[in-house]
Amino acid sequence: DYDGHSDLHVGITNSKGVVYNYDEEGVHRDGSGWEQCISIPLVQPDMWDLLQQWDDLLEEFSLEEAWLPHRYEEQQHNCYTFALAFVNRVRQGREPLSKAQFTERFLIPHTREASRYLTLHRQLAHTDFYIVPQHEQ
Numbered sequence: 001d002y003d004g005h006s007d008l009h010v011g012i013t014n015s016k017g018v019v020y021n022y023d024e025e026g027v028h029r030d031g032s033g034w035e036q037c038i039s040i041p042l043v044q045p046d047m048w049d050l051l052q053q054w055d056d057l058l059e060e061f062s063l064e065e066a067w068l069p070h071r072y073e074e075q076q077h078n079c080y081t082f083a084l085a086f087v088n089r090v091r092q093g094r095e096p097l098s099k100a101q102f103t104e105r106f107l108i109p110h111t112r113e114a115s116r117y118l119t120l121h122r123q124l125a126h127t128d129f130y131i132v133p134q135h136e137q
Contacts, residue, residue: 010079012042012086014055020062022082026069027062040110042087050090061086 011021011034019030019037043050061067066085071077080099087106088096097105 010083011037012058012083013039014058015051016055020058020082022062022067022072022079024069024072024074026072027067027082029062038110038114040106042090042106054090057090058086061089 009021009023011019011030013019017031019028019034021028021030043054065071066077067082084097084099084102087102091097
C-alpha cells in the first residue's frame, strides 16, 4: 500500500535475516515484520572477510551509546542515521558517504524499481487481466 509519499523505516540485516533497526525505543532486532521490505545488497559476494565479521560488527555497533533510546531524534538521529553510520563504519578507511551519496547510490535505484513494480501491479490488479505461464516449445 506504499504510495511513495511517506517516510520508510530502514534497517540492516545480519546473516541470519534478523533486522537491526533504530527508533525512539532504541535498537530492535526483528526476526519478522519486514516481509514487505525492499532488500538492498550492501556487500559484494566476493568480500568474504567482511561477510565473516558482519554479524559481530553489527551487534557491537548496535550496542553503542549513540543508539540509546534517549538519543533518538526524529529528523537528525533516526533509523536512517543508524543505517548510514553502520555502512560508514564498515567502509572504514574510505571516505564516509553523506546522506545524499548513500541515498543516490544505494536507495534510489532500488526504490525506483520497486515503484515501477508496484505501479504495474496496481494497474494489473484493477483491470481484467489474467496472466498464465507460457508453455515451453
